[in-house]
Amino acid sequence: MTIKHADRTIVLQNGEIIEQGAHDNLLHQDGAYKNLILAQTVWNKASRHSDRTRKKASRH
Numbered sequence: 001m002t003i004k005h006a007d008r009t010i011v012l013q014n015g016e017i018i019e020q021g022a023h024d025n026l027l028h029q030d031g032a033y034k035n036l037i038l039a040q041t042v043w044n045k046a047s048r049h050s051d052r053t054r055k056k057a058s059r060h
Helices: 023-028 032-059
Strands: 009-013 016-021
Touching: 009 023, 009 032, 016 023, 016 032, 023 032
Parallel strands: none
Antiparallel strands: 009 016
């Protein structure tokens, strides 16, 4: 199970609830949850690209 399948996700900032809802609903808001998911997506893509680059370099 991932956070995408949770009935409700609660986003905290400085100990305060700033957003709550299902994954899809939170993504439609322009808030902290959406920003976190976008940052994680960018990081994951960069990490995969870096892994492929290293594998190609090690073959030469």
